[in-house]
Amino acid sequence: xxxxxxxxxxxxxxxxxxxxxxxxxxxxxxxxxxxxxxxxxxxxxxxxxxxxxxxxxxxxxxxxxxxxxxxxxxxxxxx
Numbered sequence: 053x054x055x056x057x058x059x060x061x062x063x064x065x066x067x068x069x070x071x072x073x074x075x076x077x078x079x080x081x082x083x084x085x086x087x088x089x090x091x092x093x094x095x096x097x098x099x100x101x102x103x104x105x106x107x108x109x110x111x112x113x114x115x116x117x118x119x120x121x122x123x124x125x126x127x128x129x130x131x
Contacts, residue, residue, distance in 0.1 A: 083091075
């Protein structure tokens with residue numbers, strides 16, 4: 053009933069979590085002032101668009117309570 057476990061044909065996959073490379077990656081380049089300014093302007097533009105759409109959309113979401121009351125027909129007034 054019980055099958056004997058077969059050895060893993062690709063032992064390097066099993067050992068991958070223990071492998072350490074002796075090659076260091078190159079250091080990350082720091083963003084320039086122009087890149088920082090561009091990213092911040094993009095972020096501000098997105099935030100301004102969201103706030104603007106919220107401000108412009110709020111009147112459409114409010115209930116209009118200033119309308120005149122519902123008028124009754126003349127047939128129901130005479131009773």
